[in-house]
Amino acid sequence: MLGGTLTHATSPEFTVVLNAQAGRGLAARKWPQLQAELLRRGLPFTLLTTATPEEARARVLALPPHAPIMTVGGEGTVSAILPALVGTGRPLAIIPLGSGNDFAGMLGLRAGDFGEALNRLAYAPRAVDVLEVQWLAGDGAGQRRYLLNGLGMGFDAQVNQAMKDTPARWPGLARYAWGAFATVRHLHLSSVSVELDGQPWYAGPSALCAVMNGTRYGGGFRISPHSDVRDGRLNVVASGPIGRLELLKLMAQVLAARHIGQPGVHAAQGRQVSVRWNEPIALHVDGEDAGKVTALSVKVHPKAVQLLNA
Numbered sequence: 001m002l003g004g005t006l007t008h009a010t011s012p013e014f015t016v017v018l019n020a021q022a023g024r025g026l027a028a029r030k031w032p033q034l035q036a037e038l039l040r041r042g043l044p045f046t047l048l049t050t051a052t053p054e055e056a057r058a059r060v061l062a063l064p065p066h067a068p069i070m071t072v073g074g075e076g077t078v079s080a081i082l083p084a085l086v087g088t089g090r091p092l093a094i095i096p097l098g099s100g101n102d103f104a105g106m107l108g109l110r111a112g113d114f115g116e117a118l119n120r121l122a123y124a125p126r127a128v129d130v131l132e133v134q135w136l137a138g139d140g141a142g143q144r145r146y147l148l149n150g151l152g153m154g155f156d157a158q159v160n161q162a163m164k165d166t167p168a169r170w171p172g173l174a175r176y177a178w179g180a181f182a183t184v185r186h187l188h189l190s191s192v193s194v195e196l197d198g199q200p201w202y203a204g205p206s207a208l209c210a211v212m213n214g215t216r217y218g219g220g221f222r223i224s225p226h227s228d229v230r231d232g233r234l235n236v237v238a239s240g241p242i243g244r245l246e247l248l249k250l251m252a253q254v255l256a257a258r259h260i261g262q263p264g265v266h267a268a269q270g271r272q273v274s275v276r277w278n279e280p281i282a283l284h285v286d287g288e289d290a291g292k293v294t295a296l297s298v299k300v301h302p303k304a305v306q307l308l309n310a
């Protein structure tokens with residue numbers, strides 16, 4: 001554990017959660033530069049270098065309520081400690097150094113731009129919504145998990161898996177695009193039935209269904225351009241029956257956020273959504289593979305986390 005010098009009497013001491021593996025090692029490589037910047041600004045901190053998400057969660061949970069946290073990593077690094085933030089009053093500053101950084105990117109925070117991320121600590125904290133997913137059937141039935149950015153089922157989640165085969169030096173967007181091309185050959189439609197706020201919303205064949213708090217995933221695909229992380233609502237986007245070529249065209253439209261309103265694209269907002277498939281479907285949660293699922297529900301916790309540099 002390494003401590004920074006307390007030179008500014010009014011600055012709270014941050015607990016820095018450094019995920020050295022985030023961004024395929026980017027966070028570890030950039031840490032000395034960030035550390036120097038924290039010290040230069042007189043921002044006091046204690047460093048937690050954690051080996052696993054579970055360790056990070058446990059160590060943050062052991063901190064006093066209201067202790068400010070700074071994550072250094074990607075979406076998974078933030079996602080891992082959400083249970084130690086929601087409802088505890090521990091505020092969060094995000095220093096994005098992951099592969100995709102979609103939630104941070106949506107907020108205008110760029111990987112490696114420490115100046116902007118730290119300057120924003122002078123702003124008033126802003127509360128953002130958090131989503132909670134519950135597995136309704138299958139192996140994980142009853143399991144719950146918080147997420148900040150979004151989850152995807154079907155094609156989305158398969159692309160997320162395929163991205164792992166791409167070179168580390170590629171930007172997140174290129175890795176996602178490569179994954180989409182590799183995955184589209186195996187496109188498979190399944191039957192889904194989606195209820196939004198207790199009402200039937202979409203039922204029929206589908207290639208993908210995403211439930212979003214943020215606007216984008218995959219390093220810049222704006223799957224849910226109308227999302228607002230402060231509106232107390234989640235956004236659901238599902239495809240109808242779609243072929244390979246149409247899906248590739250759709251992905252290009254998603255890049256430009258022009259897919260909403262197109263035929264075969266269903267999008268809506270609500271507070272709670274239940275999604276049931278006729279067969280097990282690949283799932284990612286905040287960009288992490290989460291196996292296969294046949295039914296899940298997602299609800300919003302409005303303004304559940306205070307962001308210090310939003």
Ligand SMILES: Nc1ncnc2c1ncn2[C@@H]1O[C@H](COP(=O)(O)OP(=O)(O)OP(=O)(O)O)[C@@H](O)[C@H]1O
Pocket residue numbers: 017018019020021022023024050051052053056073074075076077078080097098099100101102286287288
């Ligand atoms: N504090 C932590 N310490 C060690 N490992 C962690 C920690 N938090 C999360 N992890 C693990 O590290 C993996 C990668 O982290 P993260 O998602 O932050 O980076 P990334 O995948 O490179 O970026 P992004 O999610 O923005 O694409 C996560 O999937 C998770 O399993």
